[in-house]
Amino acid sequence: MNELLSAFEALPENAKHEALDYLEFLYNKYKNKELCEKRYWHEVGQETINKVWDNKEDDVYAELL
Secondary structure (H helix, E strand, O other), X not given: OHHHHHHHHHOOHXXXXXXXXXXXXXXXXXXXXXXXXXXXXXXXXXXXXXXXXXXXXXXHHHHHO
């Protein structure tokens, strides 16, 4: 981490702005990737739950309520 800070401090001011822009790009790229992965697993899990809970056999129990 110290190497990163040292390298950043050694940059000219305009290059620091470029570096920050790029870091923001990378942050959003990986943040969105993580969100997409979470969304995928949520949808896969939801499909499984729907197969178990939403079926004709269970309609009998719904009528009891």
